[in-house]
Amino acid sequence: MRRSLLYILITTVMGSLLGLPSVGHAQLLQYSNESFTPMRTNPAWGAALPTQRAGVQYRYNATAAITGFHTARASGSYPLISTPGLPIVAVSGAFMQDGERPSGIFERQEISGGLSVGVPVSRSLLLAAGFQANYHQEDVILNNLTTGSQYLPERGYNPDIGNGEEFGDLQHRYLSYAAGLTMNWVDQSSLTPRHYFALALYDFNEPPLSFLDDASRRPSTWVAQGAATVFQKEAFRIRPDFLFQTNGDLTSTTFGVGWGYNLGDLTNPAELWVNTRYRWREAGIVGASIRKDAFTLGYTYDFAVASSGTGLHHTGAHELAIRYELPKGDGWWWYRFSTPEEEDEGTREPRRLNFNWPSINIKWPNLNIRWPQLNVRWPRWMKIKRRRP
Secondary structure, X not given: OHHHHHHHHHHHHHHHHHOOOOOOOOOOOOOOOHHHOHHHOOOOHHHHOOEEEEEEEEEEEEEOOOOEEEEEEEEEEEEEEOOOOOOEEEEEEEXXXXXXXXXXXXXXXXXEXXXXXXXXXXXXXXXXXXXXXXXXXXXXXXXXXXXXXXXXOOOEEOOOOOOOOOHHHHEEEEEEEEEEEEXXXXXXXXXXXXXXXXXXXXXXXXXXXXXXXXXXXXXXXXEEEEEEOOEEEOOEEEEEEEEEEEOOOOEEEEEEEEEEEEOOOOOOOEEEEEEEEEEOOOEXXXXXXXXXXXXXXXXXXXXXXXXXXXXXXEEEEEEEEEEEEEEOOOOOOOOOOOOHHHHHHOOOOOOEEEEOOOOEEEOOOOEEEOOOOEEEEOOHXXXXXXXXX
């Protein structure tokens, strides 16, 4: 009986905190600025955006109760193979810490690792596919709660007495897998994709959903996103975008418009983006990001706009992110195809396969360790045919 009452209490509290219409449903993506968390929407973005990048994100999501969710995430990707005209191979990883405060009743950690491959099919179009594995650890922590077993008549509750519950049942550990495809149209005059479309499937292995019942399975989640530049004049551009998610129980649709202004050039990159978006029946989103050289700083704010749906339980969310990003190879669009003139002059070698091992420099005590550069030449019969302009 105690276990049943305790389970009802926990699920009721968790359902109201998460803002879900039913306590048995899986939660969808909670970040509002997907450009800083690309692996949360598609595992293929590691190769579709073939730069070495690392970033951190922090999000605070207030709720209608006297509580809120704090989420911190660190992520990065690195292109292992970068050769003009050859497939791009990139690895990515991330760690996320999510928890409820101030009571700390719910904690969640997530570790992700992914591999993606990109294939340039023209000067502007890059196709990429990716796979990602995620390890999840979820806990309901009841150390500050009491049960009837700890009550002493005429004396009150004694926390030193066992509460009669096995809290090990309230720990959830599971693996999930994701796969995705992207189509990315690049623009050499800017630092962001001109157009893109991406489709991904998360949790396709349908891992256990419940803390107490392994028979309950987490439904797979489809994620589709895209954007198209509809206006561009000199340094200014307008690009509408959308994000659609569904797992059978929940569906979320977000659409908006981004205004971009290029403040620099490829040798001195600088760019400003302002975004206004609407998440259907949930929230309005406003945000901005600015890039200077290798650093990008972004901020978004969500505000509830609906009296039904999940927007009822969320009163506002602040999201702050910073990213460090550098290209690999010769120039920003290092993966572009060789021009006929470059091939004739021999200024670029399209058949050389470069493994970009990172170098380690330690100034004290004057120790410099550098990994060797490994170059492998493809035989001429394996040469990839490049499309001429």
